[in-house]
Amino acid sequence: MKPLGRTGISVSDMCLGTMTFGNDAWGCDAAESRKLTDAFIEAGGNFIDTADLYAKTVSESILGDILQDHDRDALVVATKCWFPQADPPNARGLSRRHIIAACEDSLRRLKTDYIDLYQFHGPDPYTPLDESLAAMADLIGSGKVRYAGLSNFHGWQVVQANEAAKRSGMTGLISGQYLYNLLRRDIERDILPACQSEGLGVICWSPLASGFLSGKYRGMDKPPEGSRFDQMGKVLLPRFWNEKTVALVERMAAMAEELDESIVAVALAWCLAQPGVTSVIAGASKLSHLEPQIRAAELTLPDAMLTELNEAIPCDKGYPDDWFQVAGKGTFPTEHIREA
């Protein structure tokens, strides 16, 4: 358990992702979703992430039913708004009107009086941040939401949104939810430092690269027909599947064997070992996926493995980071300079 951002609430290292719940194409039905949630909570997990987007709101409804049979107050339930919920142009984004309507709808589907963490799923180029954050502050004031977070914002937008949050009267944003795994480390460039300097906890999505880092595609030239990678190939193949990533999974398989662990546990343990990361949201479409994920929270990778993994597919921070590494080191005492 760790505190989420600069708050008094603690969340489990592993967060249960529910994007698979009720997803007919590459997810699981309500019965399997219940098994996953029950097992996650039984194993000590308290943090669950959903969104109105997932399975066109069905994920929230399934989770709402499951929550009825658990101690709601022992859990930290997170959801999100931003994606279109209907055709009219005002049923999307981060306008005051949509945030409040979406929150009311999520509360109804989740069958709960409050959302612990309400997150902006993405930035809205049209709505002033002050409007969005004032709406969030009102939801917190009315008791419908406890804390506010964001997802998929640029680093500079994180800072602007947090400033707007503080102007709105709330204590500030508490978390950022981002794509982060061994194959995609883009957030190390600007977003992770922005979250750290603003005091936001970081929650990683797709820590297994949508399943690529489970090792299930080893030895294949292309994903099997009907698999998630096959169905979402346009997005997932360019994002995660290339010679370097295939080679890294082979190295991870050898590491996993040496540790008598799974590739999944190695991948998630790496994420959890990264500075600034609070929790990782792994997804699962069946119960057997969960056990190695839960074990990851207990796994400390040996230093040599951590170093090798850190160096495998690093984030190219580019300019002005490379400029500062040279010019800054000649200008300031080196102990004050963050390593590239």
Ligand SMILES: NC(=O)c1ccc[n+]([C@@H]2O[C@H](COP(=O)([O-])OP(=O)(O)OC[C@H]3O[C@@H](n4cnc5c(N)ncnc54)[C@H](OP(=O)(O)O)[C@@H]3O)[C@@H](O)[C@H]2O)c1
């Ligand atoms: N904020 C955002 O924009 C955003 C975006 C995406 C996701 N998310 C959140 O992050 C959560 C996780 O995302 P994700 O599903 O992409 O995460 P992920 O952990 O990268 O991928 C999950 C998939 O990996 C495979 N898998 C997991 N454990 C396995 C195991 N032990 N053995 C073999 N395969 C295994 C399964 O794929 P198969 O089902 O194909 O077997 C599973 O559905 C979502 O549920 C959601 O809450 C947020």
